Amino acid sequence: MSAMVDDDDISLPSDDELEEETTEVAEEEEVARDLSSTEVVTKYLEASRITNLALETLIPHIVAGAKILDLIKIGEALITKSLDxxxxxKVNGKPVLKGMAFPVxxxxxxxxxxxxxxxxxxPEDGLVAGDMVKIDLGCHIDGYIAVAAHTVCVSSQGTTPELPGPSAGTVCAAAHNAMLVAAATIKAGNTNAQVTTALDKVCEAxxxxxxxxxxxxxxxxxxxxxxxEIALRAPNVDEGEERVETCTFEENEVYCVDIAMSTGEGKGREGTDRTTVYKRNVDQTYKLRMKASHYLLKAVTDNFPTMPFSLRMVSDERQAKMGVKECVDHNxxxxxxxxxxxxxxxxxHYKCTVLLMPGGTRRVTGLGLPEYFxxxxxxxxxNRKMLEEIREKEEKKRKKAEAKKKKKKKAAGK
Known part of the structure; x- marks a missing residue:
């Protein structure tokens, strides 16, 4: 059982303190790029705070009649405003890079x-009550990434969602609990095979x-x-699924715990929807021929050099659509x-970010399972005992945070 680090164990600094720490780090000749650095941990925590805030802000807007593009803009605007x-x-005369790590x-x-x-x-049509919506997003500060995903059921405004069927509640409970189990199993000394085995038990149950x-x-x-990498389930090589090489988790590493489950065959297929999310392969070069391809590659290099982005984020959508094929064809x-x-x-679909801290694994993004699932x-x-321990710890953490908030409020009233 992994030791989960309490959120109060590392307090978030004020904005002024963040700027002071950034300046101090710039004066050091060598800077650690992993969790052994308190500055790196702070950036992960700040990115995680904003990622969770984006989910929490977006969810109340996901109601019947809401349009997908409007909701996406709300989430991305919140992340951009918070990062600003x-x-x-500036550090050594350069700004600290920050932005979307994964488009909403x-x-x-x-x-x-x-x-x-x-x-x-x-889509011109809005969401319908009973729709199951998977939210996926993330941001980074100085290249330190926090991502999360969450599933909700659409309701009429001001009402409790009515699930489209009992299986909807089951698959959501399974995926969320699987995320918690996987996060707890990803700890220094364990292997990715142990995580896959734990997930097999969740699916079976x-x-x-x-x-x-x-x-x-x-x-x-x-x-x-x-x-x-960690496979969600053992690959079926006969069907062309690739094996994942066994690896051992180590202290100071960071992982994205990404769980997607279904009541069907569990096979994702590409549909008719246009692919709009891409990522630059920074180690690849090619002399492009089309003007539109040059335009797109420059826009990506200038604005999204390392992180996934959506073609929607490129100023000239027409040029982006024309140029993307050549860029993909040449890797x-x-x-x-x-x-x-x-x-x-x-x-x-549920996703969280975990930090393998010296004191144990710490889950820093991801929200609780909606009560209606x-x-x-x-x-x-x-796995049931593991979840009970996690929830007991989270309840203690919640009570500790509430007590701290009351104490602070009482002191401010004097």
Whole structure:
């Protein structure tokens, strides 16, 4: 069982303190780029705070009638505005880079992930009560990345959502609990195979399947898809699924715990929706021929040199659409396709960021499971005990935070 570090163990500094720490770090000849540096930890925590805030702000707007593109703009505006408030002093004459680490995606019903439409192609119709919406987003500060995903059910404004079927509650409870189990299992000394085995038990207990082509990744400085991977389930080599090399987790590493589950076959397929999310392959070069391709590559190099982005974020959408194929064909850009399950299948997606601190694993992003996602399924004993320990710790943390808030309020009233 992994030791989960209390959120109060490391307090977030004020904006002034953040700027002072940034200046002090600039004076050092060598700067640690992992969690052994308190400055790096602080940046991860700040990015995580903003990522969670974006989810919390966006969720109340996901109601019947709301349009997907409008919701995406709300999330991205919140992240941009929050980042604008911190780390604004230059370091060695250069600004601290910060921004989206993953564009806001809203994937509805059978769509699993990566749906963030262009302005010219966004659905005109609003969401409908009972729709299952997967939110996926992230940001970074100085290349230190925090990502999260969350699943909600659309309700009429001011009402409790009515689930489209009991299986919807089951798959969401399964995916959320699987995220907690995986986060607790990712600790120094354990292997990725142990995480996959734990997830197999969750799927068996709930009668659902992990999406086979989703992977969890290590994250590093300016790298969202790091070298160490974790498979959600054992690959079926006969069907062309690639094996994941066994790896051991180490202290001071950071991981994205990415869980997608369905009540169907657990196979993500590319649908008819346009792929709009891409990432620059920084180690690849090619002499492009098309003017539109040159335009797109320059826009990416200037604005999204290392992180995933959406073509929607490029100023000239027409040029971006024209130039993207040549860039992808010559491996200058990697695509994040919109994956779908079969129609009528319920899909859940939850994601969090974990830091492998010296004192244990710390989950820094991700929200709690909405109360309306209920199920009569029961986890296996080992994972059930693990979840009980996690929830007990989180309850203690919540009470500690409330007591601290009351004490602070009382002191301010004197």
């Amino acid at each position: 408030k911190i780390y604004n002093k 995606c809203l994937s509805v019903n059978e769509k699993i992930c990566n749906y963030t439409p262009l302005a010219s192609e966004a 709930y009668g659902v399947k992990c999406i086979s082509n989703v992977r969890m990744h290590q994250m590093k400085h300016f790298v969202i898809d790091g070298p160490k 200058l850009l990697s695509a994040y396709p919109v994956f779908n399950e079969r129609d009528g299948v319920f899909v859940a 209920t199920t009569d399924k029961v986890l296996d004993e080992e």
